[in-house]
Amino acid sequence: MAFGRRGRRAGRGLVKLGRKTDEKEPFDYKNIDLLKKFLTPQGQIMGRRRSGYCAQSQRRLKVAIKRARHLGLLPFVG
Numbered sequence: 001m002a003f004g005r006r007g008r009r010a011g012r013g014l015v016k017l018g019r020k021t022d023e024k025e026p027f028d029y030k031n032i033d034l035l036k037k038f039l040t041p042q043g044q045i046m047g048r049r050r051s052g053y054c055a056q057s058q059r060r061l062k063v064a065i066k067r068a069r070h071l072g073l074l075p076f077v078g
Contacts, residue, residue, distance in 0.1 A: 027060045029067035035074060038065065043078035 027034070038046050038061055045065055048058050068074040 027057075027064040029064045029071065029073065031064075032068065032073055035061075035065050035068055039074070039078075041078050043075055 029035070038051055040046060045062060048055065051058065051061070053061060065074060069076055
Protein backbone atom coordinates (compact mmCIF):
# COMPACT_ATOMS: atom_id res chain seq x y z
CA MET A 1 0.00 0.00 0.00
CA ALA A 2 1.34 3.44 -0.85
CA PHE A 3 2.35 5.87 1.81
CA GLY A 4 0.79 9.32 1.94
CA ARG A 5 1.92 12.41 3.77
CA ARG A 6 3.77 12.06 7.05
CA GLY A 7 4.54 8.39 6.45
CA ARG A 8 1.03 7.15 7.08
CA ARG A 9 -0.49 4.59 4.82
CA ALA A 10 -2.98 5.96 2.35
CA GLY A 11 -5.89 3.57 2.52
CA ARG A 12 -9.46 3.42 1.48
CA GLY A 13 -11.73 5.78 3.31
CA LEU A 14 -14.59 4.97 5.61
CA VAL A 15 -17.57 3.30 4.09
CA LYS A 16 -19.86 5.28 6.42
CA LEU A 17 -22.65 2.77 6.14
CA GLY A 18 -23.05 2.89 9.87
CA ARG A 19 -25.80 4.86 11.46
CA LYS A 20 -27.74 4.57 14.65
CA THR A 21 -29.56 1.30 14.64
CA ASP A 22 -33.05 1.27 15.94
CA GLU A 23 -35.54 -1.49 16.40
CA LYS A 24 -37.30 -0.61 13.14
CA GLU A 25 -34.49 -2.09 11.07
CA PRO A 26 -32.59 -4.70 13.10
CA PHE A 27 -29.93 -6.87 11.52
CA ASP A 28 -31.61 -9.97 10.16
CA TYR A 29 -29.84 -12.93 8.61
CA LYS A 30 -32.48 -13.01 5.87
CA ASN A 31 -31.70 -9.46 4.70
CA ILE A 32 -28.88 -10.47 2.36
CA ASP A 33 -28.67 -7.16 0.48
CA LEU A 34 -27.92 -5.26 3.69
CA LEU A 35 -25.42 -7.82 4.96
CA LYS A 36 -23.47 -7.90 1.68
CA LYS A 37 -22.61 -4.23 2.15
CA PHE A 38 -20.52 -5.15 5.17
CA LEU A 39 -18.43 -7.83 3.44
CA THR A 40 -15.17 -7.20 1.60
CA PRO A 41 -14.70 -8.67 -1.89
CA GLN A 42 -12.81 -11.52 -0.21
CA GLY A 43 -15.82 -12.28 1.99
CA GLN A 44 -14.44 -10.91 5.26
CA ILE A 45 -16.59 -8.89 7.65
CA MET A 46 -15.60 -5.23 7.68
CA GLY A 47 -14.22 -3.84 10.90
CA ARG A 48 -15.82 -1.19 13.08
CA ARG A 49 -13.70 1.58 11.62
CA ARG A 50 -14.95 0.93 8.10
CA SER A 51 -18.55 0.12 8.95
CA GLY A 52 -19.03 2.96 11.42
CA TYR A 53 -21.13 0.96 13.88
CA CYS A 54 -20.67 0.85 17.64
CA ALA A 55 -19.40 -2.32 19.33
CA GLN A 56 -22.84 -3.65 20.22
CA SER A 57 -24.22 -3.14 16.71
CA GLN A 58 -21.08 -4.63 15.18
CA ARG A 59 -21.56 -7.78 17.29
CA ARG A 60 -25.19 -8.08 16.15
CA LEU A 61 -24.04 -7.63 12.56
CA LYS A 62 -21.41 -10.36 13.03
CA VAL A 63 -23.98 -12.81 14.40
CA ALA A 64 -26.38 -12.11 11.52
CA ILE A 65 -23.64 -12.62 8.91
CA LYS A 66 -22.49 -15.87 10.52
CA ARG A 67 -26.06 -17.20 10.66
CA ALA A 68 -26.54 -16.37 6.98
CA ARG A 69 -23.26 -18.11 6.12
CA HIS A 70 -24.21 -21.30 7.96
CA LEU A 71 -27.56 -21.40 6.18
CA GLY A 72 -25.86 -20.97 2.81
CA LEU A 73 -27.27 -17.51 2.10
CA LEU A 74 -23.84 -15.83 2.10
CA PRO A 75 -20.52 -17.29 0.97
CA PHE A 76 -17.73 -18.00 3.43
CA VAL A 77 -15.17 -16.85 0.85
CA GLY A 78 -15.57 -14.17 -1.81
